[in-house]
Amino acid sequence: MNFDHPNLLTELENATTGALDAADFGVVRMKGDGAVLAYNVYESRLSGLSPESVVGKNFFTQVAPCTNNFMVAERYQASEALDAMLDYVFTYKMKPTKVRLRLLKRAGAVEQYLAVVKV
Amino acid sequence: MTDPRQAAEESERLLRFLYLCPVGLADVSASGEVRMMNALAVQLLMPLAHDGQMENLFHVLASVAPDLAQVVATSTADSGKLVQDRQLRVRVGGAERYYSLNLLRVEGDTYMAVVSDVTQVVLNEAITLEALQVQAVQEGRVEVLTSVLHDIGNGITGIGTRTAVLNATPAWEELEQLAKLAGFLRQRRALLEPALGADKTGALLSFADTVTTRLKARAEQWRDAITFYATAIAHVQQIINIQRQFIRGGAGAARGTFAVTELLDDAVAIQRAALEKRGVALVLDYASNLPRIEVDRTRLIQVFVNALKNVAEAFDTMENGPGRSLRIAVQTVPGDKLEIVFTDNACGFAAPDGLLAITRGQTTKTAGSGVGLHASAQIIASHHGAFTLRSPGPGLGAVCTIQLSLRQPSDPAVP
Numbered sequence: 314m315n316f317d318h319p320n321l322l323t324e325l326e327n328a329t330t331g332a333l334d335a336a337d338f339g340v341v342r343m344k345g346d347g348a349v350l351a352y353n354v355y356e357s358r359l360s361g362l363s364p365e366s367v368v369g370k371n372f373f374t375q376v377a378p379c380t381n382n383f384m385v386a387e388r389y390q391a392s393e394a395l396d397a398m399l400d401y402v403f404t405y406k407m408k409p410t411k412v413r414l415r416l417l418k419r420a421g422a423v424e425q426y427l428a429v430v431k432v
Numbered sequence: 433m434t435d436p437r438q439a440a441e442e443s444e445r446l447l448r449f450l451y452l453c454p455v456g457l458a459d460v461s462a463s464g465e466v467r468m469m470n471a472l473a474v475q476l477l478m479p480l481a482h483d484g485q486m487e488n489l490f491h492v493l494a495s496v497a498p499d500l501a502q503v504v505a506t507s508t509a510d511s512g513k514l515v516q517d518r519q520l521r522v523r524v525g526g527a528e529r530y531y532s533l534n535l536l537r538v539e540g541d542t543y544m545a546v547v548s549d550v551t552q553v554v555l556n557e558a559i560t561l562e563a564l565q566v567q568a569v570q571e572g573r574v575e576v577l578t579s580v581l582h583d584i585g586n587g588i589t590g591i592g593t594r595t596a597v598l599n600a601t602p603a604w605e606e607l608e609q610l611a612k613l614a615g616f617l618r619q620r621r622a623l624l625e626p627a628l629g630a631d632k633t634g635a636l637l638s639f640a641d642t643v644t645t646r647l648k649a650r651a652e653q654w655r656d657a658i659t660f661y662a663t664a665i666a667h668v669q670q671i672i673n674i675q676r677q678f679i680r681g682g683a684g685a686a687r688g689t690f691a692v693t694e695l696l697d698d699a700v701a702i703q704r705a706a707l708e709k710r711g712v713a714l715v716l717d718y719a720s721n722l723p724r725i726e727v728d729r730t731r732l733i734q735v736f737v738n739a740l741k742n743v744a745e746a747f748d749t750m751e752n753g754p755g756r757s758l759r760i761a762v763q764t765v766p767g768d769k770l771e772i773v774f775t776d777n778a779c780g781f782a783a784p785d786g787l788l789a790i791t792r793g794q795t796t797k798t799a800g801s802g803v804g805l806h807a808s809a810q811i812i813a814s815h816h817g818a819f820t821l822r823s824p825g826p827g828l829g830a831v832c833t834i835q836l837s838l839r840q841p842s843d844p845a846v847p
Contacts, residue, residue, distance in 0.1 A: 366444060
């Protein structure tokens with residue numbers, strides 16, 4: 314999988330948990346309400362949070378509150394379909410880290426995705 | 433030796449604690465360079481970092497707190513707060529929000545910034561301040577109004593007293609004396625005719641009778657007029673007393689058994705000018721033989737006055753034109769209830785199922801506070817009654833219905 318691939322959303326939708334873990338960028342698979350379904354190894358290593366402790370929690374409020382603003386969380390809420398990139402900062406283990414986010418959501422789909430890569 | 437698995441769990445727990453900390457924290461150097469930062473700090477500050485850079489806190493906050501570098505540079509304290517509870521007004525996603533900033537020196541080149549979103553606190557303070565200002569203005573108006581009503585009341589009382597004296601004055605004695613004179617002359621007609629002649633005597637008697645009759649008629653008109661003025665003045669005094677009770681918040685209000693239609697008439701008298709000014713035709717449709725009811729007279733009039741005021745103001749948003757009407761109907765309805773219905777053809781309003789949910793602050797007016805409606809509903813509730821306001825929709829008028837139980841408990845609550 315490639316972070317910049319135009320069909321990344323399709324690839325993520327078809328990917329098993331193992332395939333997500335094999336990605337060289339962070340992937341969060343979540344429901345439309347933000348509940349985490351999968352949290353891949355890459356993201357887990359960066360954040361220091363184990364997938365088991367994250368799955369089932371609300372990503373925007375219980376896992377990564379840094380994304381709970383109009384730039385990230387509210388864009389998912391406001392958009393029917395979404396494929397947007399933006400430069401952001403994550404605080405992996407309290408260290409501000411520049412990242413590029415890709416917000417992915419298909420109209421009518423049950424799941425949505427957040428892809429994260431360090432820049 | 434520490435179990436590696438246990439250590440990892442503790443580390444993750446600590447990370448989660450910091451990630452979820454509901455206050456933004458940042459560890460920065462004297463130049464503002466960010467060394468550590470938690471998630472909430474990023475959530476709050478990222479929208480301010482126009483270039484997406486979060487390396488330097490002072491740069492991120494430059495537009496709202498440009499003096500931070502100088503504050504740090506000029507501080508001589510080894511440790512402690514350099515910036516305390518400073519309120520920052522920021523624009524986030526097109527909306528105005530308020531942050532609170534604290535900056536403290538931990539030691540040496542280590543500073544800690546604490547940022548939190550205090551928008552709700554600021555808004556609450558603004559609402560409280562506005563309410564206090566409105567209250568102060570209202571109290572000022574009440575002061576003036578009290579004084580004006582007091583002066584008017586004194587003037588009216590003087591006129592009333594004088595009118596009452598005139599009304600109590602016995603019939604004009606001069607008229608009775610004139611009538612006696614006419615009778616005396618008639619009795620002495622035989623003695624007068626030789627001296628004045630028959631024609632002149634007849635003319636004199638006729639003149640005396642005519643003058644007496646006309647003066648009696650004028651005296652009667654005078655008495656009717658005085659009675660009318662005395663009644664009108666008493667009514668004005670009553671209205672002024674009601675208004676003074678309103679200003680005192682209903683203090684001294686009288687509870688007793690009253691005819692609701694009389695209370696409605698008082699309320700109409702108070703609001704008549706407002707309705708006439710707007711060209712509203714008033715139709716009173718009172719059923720006959722309505723029972724009297726135990727109510728708090730002042731408070732009930734207050735409800736009626738407010739209902740009439742709402743109707744009058746509801747016409748303000750409409751174009752001037754004929755056909756403006758308000759119908760006030762009073763009747764008894766099943767369930768031992770007295771029903772008062774105000775039906776107008778003013779601007780109406782939109783509400784789910786046409787029924788306005790009356791809560792404090794709910795209003796149908798563009799400039800209304802919603803306090804009047806809520807207070808009215810509370811007063812009616814304190815009478816164990818029901819207050820509803822319905823409208824078929826905007827432009828389609830409104831119906832205000834008040835139902836009062838004819839079986840009043842002996843100790844109703846007063847709001």
